[in-house]
Amino acid sequence: MCWSSRFQQRICFLLCHSLFLYSSFLLGQRYVVYSPQLSEEHPKCTCACTPQNLRSSEVTPALATARFAEANIDKSDKTKYHNYHIMYGPALGPFLQKPVRLLEIGVNNGKSLKLWQRLFPNHEFIAGVGYGSGTAVQKSFKRMLTDKHVLYTGSQANSEFLSRILEDVNGKKFDIIVDDGSHVPWHQIFTLEYMFDKFLNDGGVYIIEDVETSYWDRPGASLYGYPISNAGIGKQGNVVEKLKGVADTLNRGMLLDPTFSILHGNVDHLMSHITFSQNCVFMNKKHQEDWKQAEHNTVHNYHNPSNMEPTRNDYLQYKSTAIWDISGMERTF
Numbered sequence: 314m315c316w317s318s319r320f321q322q323r324i325c326f327l328l329c330h331s332l333f334l335y336s337s338f339l340l341g342q343r344y345v346v347y348s349p350q351l352s353e354e355h356p357k358c359t360c361a362c363t364p365q366n367l368r369s370s371e372v373t374p375a376l377a378t379a380r381f382a383e384a385n386i387d388k389s390d391k392t393k394y395h396n397y398h399i400m401y402g403p404a405l406g407p408f409l410q411k412p413v414r415l416l417e418i419g420v421n422n423g424k425s426l427k428l429w430q431r432l433f434p435n436h437e438f439i440a441g442v443g444y445g446s447g448t449a450v451q452k453s454f455k456r457m458l459t460d461k462h463v464l465y466t467g468s469q470a471n472s473e474f475l476s477r478i479l480e481d482v483n484g485k486k487f488d489i490i491v492d493d494g495s496h497v498p499w500h501q502i503f504t505l506e507y508m509f510d511k512f513l514n515d516g517g518v519y520i521i522e523d524v525e526t527s528y529w530d531r532p533g534a535s536l537y538g539y540p541i542s543n544a545g546i547g548k549q550g551n552v553v554e555k556l557k558g559v560a561d562t563l564n565r566g567m568l569l570d571p572t573f574s575i576l577h578g579n580v581d582h583l584m585s586h587i588t589f590s591q592n593c594v595f596m597n598k599k600h601q602e603d604w605k606q607a608e609h610n611t612v613h614n615y616h617n618p619s620n621m622e623p624t625r626n627d628y629l630q631y632k633s634t635a636i637w638d639i640s641g642m643e644r645t646f
Contacts (some may be wrong), residue, residue: 377405426439469494497541502576519595543641
């Protein structure tokens with residue numbers, strides 16, 4: 314039976330969602346993986362409470378987390394090994410019903426590309442970048458899998474290769490970019506600095522996975538033949554340590570220094586949020602129109618020179634130590 318009133322639709326959604334949470338409890342899991350397929354309509358309801366028709370405001374982090382886990386039919390390591398479905402829920406929920414454009418760096422055997430296709434049933438375009446080994450990695454620059462799915466082959470630390478991708482998609486940007494590539498810290502910063510402005514839509518999210526390598530502090534540590542240089546907590550080979558500085562550049566207006574930046578090309582000035590979670594970092598890009606007023610308010614409401622130390626010596630000393638290139642960086646742009 315499908316109720317017509319908006320109030321009844323909402324009640325139907327709440328009942329369905331409550332039943333889902335209760336089943337999770339009975340199975341002794343925080344988020345159940347074995348559950349009714351959320352991509353299918355409820356057998357007794359074909360109204361707007363079905364997942365395909367849910368408004369973005371109705372997609373809770375818990376629901377997004379469950380959808381992510383269910384989409385991983387091919388058992389990619391995103392849920393099986395890393396439990397990223399828990400971290401991803403709040404970040405990807407707003408995109409679930411949208412015609413998203415997604416780019417993932419690192420495809421290996423292609424399982425995660427299939428995950429994205431299921432997770433975003435209304436997707437417009439999904440692209441993968443492969444390099445090195447893996448059954449999904451090809452040797453040619455581009456392979457069309459379908460008219461909505463494409464695989465590029467090349468290194469994420471090669472700016473010429475990245476520019477070819479941008480040219481191939483006619484400059485059309487992506488809503489979600491996932492870096493699950495080499496996991497080499499300087500590669501992660503290189504790709505972020507190159508792609509965040511040119512490749513990511515306003516309001517989009519950029520995700521760096523597998524920051525575990527930033528904590529590998531054994532001398533001589535390496536991955537996929539690449540050295541992991543000067544890694545470890547508090548060190549300059551650590552991508553997390555590098556990105557901690559974004560918390561201060563987001564608040565540069567309060568520092569009376571609107572030019573303060575710790576990333577090449579001032580890409581941190583384009584960020585609205587940064588979130589650190591287990592083994593991953595999420596960065597959101599500003600909606601430029603929405604942020605004009607916020608930045609105007611920062612200038613006029615939060616500048617308090619009378620409460621700031623006049624010489625700014627302490628701040629300038631901090632700033633001199635905050636701006637550094639991550640160890641191993643070979644920037645070509």
